[in-house]
Amino acid sequence: MRLKNDSDKLKYSNVWVVAEVLSGKIQPVTHELLGAARSLADAKKSKVWAVLLGHNVKEQAQLLIPYGADKVLVVDDSRLSGFSDELEARILVRLIKKYKPEILICGATTRGRALIPRVAVVSECGLTADCTELSIDPVSGDFLQTRPAFGGNIMATIRCPFHRPQMATVRPRVMKAPDADFSRNGEIIFEEVTESDASKIKRILEVFHSDDVAVNLADAQIIISGGRAMKGPEGFKMLGRLAARVGGAVGASRAAVDAGWIPYAHQIGQTGQTVQTKVYISCGISGQIQHLVGMQSCNLIIAIDKDPSTPMMQMADIAVVGDLFEIVPGLTEEIVKL
Amino acid sequence: MKIVVCVKQVPATNDAKIDPETKRIVREGMQAILNPFDTYAVEEAVQLRDKFGGEVIALSMGPEKAALVLREAISVGADRGLLLSDRAFGGSDTWATSYVLSKAIEKIGGVDLVICGKQAIDGDTAQVGPGIAAHLDWMQAACVMEVCDADKDTITVKRMHEDGYDICEMSLPAVVTVVKDINTPRVPTLKGRLASDKSEIPIWKPEDIGAQSSKIGLDGSPTRVVKTAPPPIRNSVTKKITGTSAECVKELIAELRLRSIL
Missing domain, CATH: 3.40.50.620 (HUPs)
Structure with a gap:
């Protein structure tokens, strides 16, 4: 009032x-x-x-x-x-x-x-x-x-x-x-609910609740995110294994979503979701501005890429220069051993 | 089906640069574009009209140059555009903005469905769509990823949530806000561009829509911006890790431990 x-x-x-x-x-x-x-x-x-x-x-x-x-x-x-x-x-x-x-x-x-x-x-x-x-x-x-x-x-x-x-x-x-x-x-x-509260309300026909924590970007502490460099859906499965290991969610750039490798619910950036996690691990995402605005408030940004000159590698707190197809599985394996 | 699609002109981020010091976007000199989420709203409106017949009216509130985004909507199939532009609208927050848009929708009359983008990329509030529904006391569905079905009285939509989705049926008139997953926006044709260039865009003032002066502009806005500040500066030093893959893994794990993440 x-x-x-x-x-x-x-x-x-x-x-x-x-x-x-x-x-x-x-x-x-x-x-x-x-x-x-x-x-x-x-x-x-x-x-x-x-x-x-x-x-x-x-x-x-x-x-x-x-x-x-x-x-x-x-x-x-x-x-x-x-x-x-x-x-x-x-x-x-x-x-x-x-x-x-x-x-x-x-x-x-x-x-x-x-x-x-x-x-x-x-x-x-x-x-x-x-x-x-x-x-x-x-x-x-x-x-x-x-x-x-x-x-x-x-x-x-x-x-x-x-x-x-x-x-x-x-x-x-x-x-x-x-x-x-x-x-x-x-x-x-x-x-109580009154009669007037309940007049003219929508009818819910179906509810699908996913128990897959990898989808819930808003709730995650760690997000492992991939871009075009993941090469296909298999690449995202590899990220999923690391995410499962650390209890995190899987994110994606628009390019990967538009290629059909992973559903839109995972898209981070201007036309996807904005996330503010403790840790954001970017795997082969070059870091176009539309992606950066969706994740630049994360506390710790780690980027893994062969090319050290991408905007993402430049803005990251930790930039790992190397082959993500070796580093991500290596990381997954080492974390199991911890 | 008479559909109003609400659109907003926003600064583009396409050509933005990152400030090397602050690692933030430099906003100066950015172009103005149609809010990206609204392109999906326009496309959905046009598809629904093509399926069910009727009319698509693109509606915006903003300075006179915002007519450009209405022309863009017309170029991809909207039938006409309406611009709410007046000094008195300036300074409106989401409460006042959704009030002005709802008054315009009432003035248009006979509207079955209002479609908005999920949110604008400048304000990022996602409050105007539900706000319009509240002012009109219509049903609403936010983050719609699919229109499953519609007829003259009802619409059934699939809403995206963090943890899954739901499907709900609403009676019309109603308001929906849409996400990118809902469609693939078309590219304007030459014919569409010509039509949009020729189109008259009427400008409506507060008196044209019967808006109360106490409910628009800064006076009608409950919120006040106390201050704006740059966000906390990110640590501008990037720690680079190189070597063989095994070395990289080892060093990265050491870093994560150092920061108490593992």
């Missing part, structure tokens, strides 16, 4: 985390956000609330408390078994009106990035996408949200001085998940 005056700010308190549950499992990003919310709530001397929407999620509610939730709002309904943006948005809008959180954060996942803009528009709130830093302005007490824009080439800090709640989606794997503290106490509050 747009505030009429400064004292209206006082009507809003607490930091909300919209939890994400897939296949009955709380996603790591939710733990990370609970940690971030804890620091924000401590700075504001307020509480952390988790909001859990789903079907058969009651048992999961208890599991949010050890990570920092003081209260958990649970809506458990069979109509929430698939991802219906309209339904989830209406529930959140209603709960926001009822409980008036000061801040709301959600993972910048495909679902979060579809859902929260809808909530923000209806609630007349500002929203900052894909944040990588969150803090409280010591002067105004406003929520400061920092995000990369233009492929990570500029960092913008945003605030919403005249609207509450203040909303942000936050990139997975950027905030550190706190250690679980099972001695923490919290309260669980149940809410």
